[in-house]
Amino acid sequence: xxxxxxxxxxxxxxxxxxxxxxxxxxxxxxxxxxxxxxxxxxxxxxxxxxxxxxxxxxxxxxxxxxxxxxxxxxxxxxxxxxxxxxxxxxxxxxxxxxxxxxxxxxxxxxxxxxxxxxxxxxxxxxxxxxxxxxxxxxxxxxxxxxxxxxxxxxxxxxxxxxxxxxxxxxxxxxxxxxxxxxxxxxxxxxxxxxxxxxxxxxxxxxxxxxxxxxxxxxxxxxxxxxxxxxxxxxxxxxxxxxxxxxxxxxxxxxxxxxxxxxxxxxxxxxxxxxxxxxxxxxxxxxxxxxxxxxxxxxxxxxxxxxxxxxxxxxxxxxxxxxxxxxxxxxxxxxxxxxxxxxxxxxxxxxxxxxxxxxxxxxxxxxxxxxxxxxxxxxxxxxxxxxxxxxxxxxxxxxxxxxxxxxxxxxxxxxxxxxxxxxxxxxxxxxxxxxxxxxxxxxxxxxxxxxxxxxxxxxxxxxxxxxxxxxxxxxxxxxxxxxxxxxxxxxxxxxxxxxxxxxxxxxxxxxxxxxx
Amino acid sequence: xxxxxxxxxxxxxxxxxxxxxxxxxxxxxxxxxxxxxxxxxxxxxxxxxxxxxxxxxxxxxxxxxxxxxxxxxxxxxxxxxxxxxxxxxxxxxxxxxxxxxxxxxxxxxxxxxxxxxxxxxxxxxxxxxxxxxxxxxxxxxxxxxxxxxxxxxxxxxxxxxxxxxxxxxxxxxxxxxxxxxxxxxxxxxxxxxxxxxxxxxxxxxxxxxxxxxxxxxxxxxxxxxxxxxxxxxxxxxxxxxxxxxxxxxxxxxxxxxxxxxxxxxxxxxxxxxxxxxxxxxxxxxxxxxxxxxxxxxxxxxxxxxxxxxxxxxxxxxxxxxxxxxxxxxxxxxxxxxxxxxxxxxxxxxxxxxxxxxxxxxxxxxxxxxxxxxxxxxxxxxxxxxxxxxxxxxxxxxxxxxxxxxxxxxxxxxxxxxxxxxxxxxxxxxxxxxxxxxxxxxxxxxxxxxxxx
Numbered sequence: 023x024x025x026x027x028x029x030x031x032x033x034x035x036x037x038x039x040x041x042x043x044x045x046x047x048x049x050x051x052x053x054x055x056x057x058x059x060x061x062x063x064x065x066x067x068x069x070x071x072x073x074x075x076x077x078x079x080x081x082x083x084x085x086x087x088x089x090x091x092x093x094x095x096x097x098x099x100x101x102x103x104x105x106x107x108x109x110x111x112x113x114x115x116x117x118x119x120x121x122x123x124x125x126x127x128x129x130x131x132x133x134x135x136x137x138x139x140x141x142x143x144x145x146x147x148x149x150x151x152x153x154x155x156x157x158x159x160x161x162x163x164x165x166x167x168x169x170x171x172x173x174x175x176x177x178x179x180x181x182x183x184x185x186x187x188x189x190x191x192x193x194x195x196x197x198x199x200x201x202x203x204x205x206x207x208x209x210x211x212x213x214x215x216x217x218x219x220x221x222x223x224x225x226x227x228x229x230x231x232x233x234x235x236x237x238x239x240x241x242x243x244x245x246x247x248x249x250x251x252x253x254x255x256x257x258x259x260x261x262x263x264x265x266x267x268x269x270x271x272x273x274x275x276x277x278x279x280x281x282x283x284x285x286x287x288x289x290x291x292x293x294x295x296x297x298x299x300x301x302x303x304x305x306x307x308x309x310x311x312x313x314x315x316x317x318x319x320x321x322x323x324x325x326x327x328x329x330x331x332x333x334x335x336x337x338x339x340x341x342x343x344x345x346x347x348x349x350x351x352x353x354x355x356x357x358x359x360x361x362x363x364x365x366x367x368x369x370x371x372x373x374x375x376x377x378x379x380x381x382x383x384x385x386x387x388x389x390x391x392x393x394x395x396x397x398x399x400x401x402x403x404x405x406x407x408x409x410x411x412x413x414x415x416x417x418x419x420x421x422x423x424x425x426x427x428x429x430x431x432x433x434x435x436x437x438x439x440x441x442x443x444x445x446x447x448x449x450x451x452x453x454x455x456x457x458x459x460x461x462x463x464x465x466x467x468x469x470x471x472x473x474x475x476x477x478x479x480x481x482x483x484x485x486x487x488x489x490x491x492x493x494x495x496x497x498x499x500x501x502x503x504x505x506x507x508x509x510x511x512x513x514x515x516x517x518x519x520x521x522x523x524x525x526x527x528x529x530x531x532x533x534x535x536x537x
Numbered sequence: 538x539x540x541x542x543x544x545x546x547x548x549x550x551x552x553x554x555x556x557x558x559x560x561x562x563x564x565x566x567x568x569x570x571x572x573x574x575x576x577x578x579x580x581x582x583x584x585x586x587x588x589x590x591x592x593x594x595x596x597x598x599x600x601x602x603x604x605x606x607x608x609x610x611x612x613x614x615x616x617x618x619x620x621x622x623x624x625x626x627x628x629x630x631x632x633x634x635x636x637x638x639x640x641x642x643x644x645x646x647x648x649x650x651x652x653x654x655x656x657x658x659x660x661x662x663x664x665x666x667x668x669x670x671x672x673x674x675x676x677x678x679x680x681x682x683x684x685x686x687x688x689x690x691x692x693x694x695x696x697x698x699x700x701x702x703x704x705x706x707x708x709x710x711x712x713x714x715x716x717x718x719x720x721x722x723x724x725x726x727x728x729x730x731x732x733x734x735x736x737x738x739x740x741x742x743x744x745x746x747x748x749x750x751x752x753x754x755x756x757x758x759x760x761x762x763x764x765x766x767x768x769x770x771x772x773x774x775x776x777x778x779x780x781x782x783x784x785x786x787x788x789x790x791x792x793x794x795x796x797x798x799x800x801x802x803x804x805x806x807x808x809x810x811x812x813x814x815x816x817x818x819x820x821x822x823x824x825x826x827x828x829x830x831x832x833x834x835x836x837x838x839x840x841x842x843x844x845x846x847x848x849x850x851x852x853x854x855x856x857x858x859x860x861x862x863x864x865x866x867x868x869x870x871x872x873x874x875x876x877x878x879x880x881x882x883x884x885x886x887x888x889x890x891x892x893x894x895x896x897x898x899x900x901x902x903x904x905x906x907x908x909x910x911x912x913x914x915x916x917x918x919x920x921x922x923x924x925x926x927x928x929x930x931x932x933x934x935x936x937x938x939x940x941x942x943x944x945x946x947x948x949x950x951x952x953x954x955x956x957x958x959x960x961x962x963x964x965x966x967x968x969x970x971x972x973x974x975x976x977x978x979x980x981x982x983x984x985x986x987x988x989x
Contacts, residue, residue, distance in 0.1 A: 359836075370832065377826070379829055381822055381829055383821075395815045399814075404815060404818060406752065407752065
């Protein structure tokens with residue numbers, strides 16, 4: 023940590039109110055120049071609001087309090103003003119134009135031009151230089167849509183560097199990245215720190231924060247609770263969690279004694295083609311079984327074909343079916359579309375709840391019944407009483423925090439949205455639930471509740487397939503874990519024998535285990 | 538009508554909000570309804586000043602408005618469903634004209650009886666809709682292109698079949714477009730059926746309110762005070778009865794037009810379909826998020842198909858009513874109708890990106906256009922100015938909607954009203970989650986979560 027006398031950023035008693043709600047209540051934060059400063063807090067604690075105040079999304083005058091940046095009081099009118107001052111924010115949802123090239127995106131809004139005419143020669147050489155700094159080896163003319171999320175993140179950072187950024191804000195930068203890309207990104211942040219760029223990082227992944235942060239400010243319920251100095255020692259994940267939730271957390275996973283029954287669902291020799299590229303197989307002769315009451319984990323790196331496998335089983339909703347068969351309770355079943363998958367008792371909770379899981383224009387109650395309207399309809403007419411009863415029931419069962427089930431799902435936090443999605447699929451009364459990253463982007467407390475729900479479903483004798491990128495999560499609640507690598511199931515490990523190391527080995531090796 | 542607005546202003550705003558259901562879409566509908574009332578009152582006063590007598594709310598004029606705009610409003614019913622799906626239908630005017638000429642020719646040349654001609658018209662409409670629905674749903678051509686093509690194809694087909702001349706229709710057929718509710722042989726000097734229709738409307742409003750209150754009571758929802766319900770029922774009933782009386786006591790031989798009856802029935806049927814049926818839910822689901830709907834087992838293409846098909850059937854109905862009213866089918870029929878229908882839907886609060894819109898809202902939006910047009914004509918405004926003003930109103934209405942949505946409020950009026958009670962629009966309704974202190978509780982349930 024540098025010992026500059028003047029901190030690069032000081033936000034003093036920032037208060038931001040929305041009608042009826044105090045989102046921030048006297049939050050103060052001091053960021054020393056050249057450090058990596060993490061901001062931790064549960065969803066809805068006010069982290070994103072604070073960053074929006076800082077970056078000018080909420081202009082000066084809509085909040086109270088002072089912002090000191092590089093020794094001066096700043097009053098940003100908009101994002102452009104904060105960018106000019108040297109603050110760049112990289113959002114969870116990337117702001118790149120998919121159809122444009124890397125180079126065009128890097129200089130978008132900040133073109134290397136004289137008199138409105140772009141100097142592509144200079145732009146290219148600068149782009150090459152910036153890409154080298156962020157460690158991206160791709161051709162700068164590549165269209166963004168051809169890059170993975172990890173590389174897109176790097177382009178975002180290059181774009182920020184092009185604007186001569188002094189303070190880089192990263193909002194959940196690794197949420198959508200796999201292990202490798204995350205490591206690379208964290209290394210990059212440390213590298214930038216070496217070059218004097220200060221970073222503020224918001225993340226739910228406490229192990230990452232523990233690894234790279236110099237200091238940590240904890241925000242809870244719109245107030246800054248404390249700032250922890252990591253270099254002073256004694257700061258570990260449990261210490262951070264204690265600050266976030268206001269008490270200690272002894273176990274992040276609820277206890278459970280599994281009652282595992284017979285095999286009731288089986289996938290045999292499942293082979294699926296990529297929807298556009300026929301020669302690419304996203305599933306290659308995969309076999310898996312699920313027992314009643316069992317939570318089966320699927321581990322794999324991003325792009326290994328976990329989601330593809332799950333969606334292709336769920337009524338062939340991804341890719342092109344080539345071969346393989348499904349058995350349920352000993353009978354072969356053919357699921358040609360989602361409707362037949364649902365009626366055979368399958369449910370698939372997507373990893374992307376905003377794009378694939380919910381209609382964000384809809385209310386909670388209409389969302390919950392949407393996958394099985396026939397259960398509350400007679401002769402095609404929806405029964406509003408039944409609908410309301412169902413929604414209220416799930417609100418209580420799953421503790422969906424909302425004043426009413428008539429509230430739009432877009433107004434809920436990530437964790438509560440996920441509960442609505444779970445309720446929607448529980449309402450279809452499935453025998454097998456496929457949960458794809460059910461805890462992505464939601465906070466620690468809500469995660470615990472989701473785990474509890476998953477375990478309760480298993481204890482009711484349902485089978486659960488849990489796809490997760492977080493190995494501790496799989497180790498924490500699964501009974502058995504399959505590993506997937508390049509469309510192949512490479513291993514099948516009971517959780518008692520599984521370790522992060524042997525899982526990772528099977529997730530990165532092409533040799534299927536001989537059975 | 539003036540009293541209506543005054544009573545509304547004097548009431549408790551948050552309670553009055555509940556009058557319209559209290560949620561976003563109903564607040565938006567309330568805004569449009571308010572502008573409709575303002576427009577009607579404005580023209581009533583303006584004609585009173587300019588001509589010495591208020592013309593807008595006269596029997597003759599109301600009958601005129603219904604006769605002139607019922608077919609546009611019928612198109613708006615189908616169009617709002619198309620727009621909720623995120624599509625558009627530019628072909629409705631041409632389809633209406635195409636069906637019109639076939640129906641006229643079938644009666645004139647093949648001597649088809651009028652009722653069979655109507656069936657034929659509906660079948661042709663369905664066939665045209667199936668054609669367009671096929672391209673949209675199963676080939677994946679954007680509806681804009683399919684219906685732009687349809688606009689050309691069916692306009693051409695109208696002219697080809699009709700040889701660009703007009704074909705007359707028999708008087709029995711004219712009944713559906715130019716007829717009125719018949720007089721009953723009773724010694725009363727008003728049209729009894731019209732008044733009965735009005736009373737039916739009042740009964741429906743009362744029943745609906747009672748049902749709503751009972752429902753709110755049953756689910757323990759925060760219902761509006763009784764006086765709000767009473768005022769709502771009284772005001773709406775009075776408006777309906779006054780309108781019915783005006784229709785019933787017009788020039789002898791006139792009463793509530795048959796085309797208006799058809800419109801009212803269609804509105805009721807489609808409002809029910811979109812609100813309360815599985816199919817209606819599927820329309821909103823696909824329009825709001827097609828991928829999520831597909832992954833919930835909704836056959837999105839099938840919904841595309843039927844919504845496009847339905848639009849053409851309603852275009853056929855509109856075409857037949859128009860032909861019946863003008864007693865002949867011509868080559869210029871239906872030109873520009875699609876634009877009026879689309880404008881009605883957007884004034885009525887639908888979103889260009891799909892997923893949002895209501896049948897009732899679109900009808901009110903259509904009535905805004907209708908009374909604006911009609912009022913300007915009554916004042917003797919030229920067709921040039923009428924078009925300019927209509928264009929500005931469309932732009933203004935949608936701009937207000939867009940701006941208020943950006944602010945996060947339901948609509949400008951809803952926004953003003955919602956300041957009083959923001960609970961439903963709370964941006965952070967989420968109580969911060971709590972984490973258990975103990976992971977060893979046997980129920981595997983978090984120990985200290987609030988038992989809400």
